Amino acid sequence: MSLLVIEADKSEAVYWRDLWRYRELFFFLSWRDVLVRYKQTVIGVAWAVIRPLLQMVILTFVFWKLANMPSDGLPYPVMVFAGMLPWQFFASSMSEASNSLITNASMLGKIYFPRIIVPSSAVIVTFVDFLISAVLLGGIMLLYRVVPDWKIVLLPLFALLALLASMGIGLWLAALNVKYRDFRYVVPFIVQLGVYVTPVPYASETVLHKIVPK
Numbered sequence: 327m328s329l330l331v332i333e334a335d336k337s338e339a340v341y342w343r344d345l346w347r348y349r350e351l352f353f354f355l356s357w358r359d360v361l362v363r364y365k366q367t368v369i370g371v372a373w374a375v376i377r378p379l380l381q382m383v384i385l386t387f388v389f390w391k392l393a394n395m396p397s398d399g400l401p402y403p404v405m406v407f408a409g410m411l412p413w414q415f416f417a418s419s420m421s422e423a424s425n426s427l428i429t430n431a432s433m434l435g436k437i438y439f440p441r442i443i444v445p446s447s448a449v450i451v452t453f454v455d456f457l458i459s460a461v462l463l464g465g466i467m468l469l470y471r472v473v474p475d476w477k478i479v480l481l482p483l484f485a486l487l488a489l490l491a492s493m494g495i496g497l498w499l500a501a502l503n504v505k506y507r508d509f510r511y512v513v514p515f516i517v518q519l520g521v522y523v524t525p526v527p528y529a530s531e532t533v534l535h536k537i538v539p540k
Contacts, residue, residue: 355447409526423496
């Protein structure tokens with residue numbers, strides 16, 4: 327029987343080599359999370375379409391119909407959904423990563439593998455939702471006859487940037503969540519507040535006009 331001793335190494339090469347050795351575990355956990363996410367729901371993966379649509383309708387009614395917020399020359403539903411797409415991806419990735427170590431606590435205590443695999447695999451689920459929402463955004467743009475300019479080719483780059491940013495914050499929150507369970511209640515509040523703080527339901531030019539009036 328072999329004995330595995332886990333200790334801090336002077337070089338990070340061993341850790342990154344372990345990540346490559348356990349790559350199959352990463353794919354397995356990612357696929358498991360994708361299958362389990364909507365497994366016991368009645369309408370299944372359709373929630374990935376219904377949730378952003380309902381949120382778009384609510385934000386459109388509150389900020390466009392009631393508050394009469396400008397939309398920078400675009401149909402308001404298109405502007406809101408385009409703002410929701412990266413924010414929901416970032417927020418969901420951060421939330422899933424921050425709770426991943428607590429959710430998989432039973433597995434972490436039984437076997438050794440690089441712990442970064444757990445929050446990384448949790449983010450894959452949100453990436454699947456992001457792809458579904460991106461297709462839905464394309465359909466909404468076709469409905470309102472909105473043609474994107476050449477900057478749309480930069481979407482994968484910004485998606486990768488949002489993924490890395492949410493992963494970095496998610497790893498930090500995951501470590502804090504293990505020691506201080508209060509963060510499991512703080513993170514949802516931050517995510518909910520971020521919808522209204524960031525320019526999702528309103529155009530960014532509105533903020534600039536308030537700060538620097540014409």
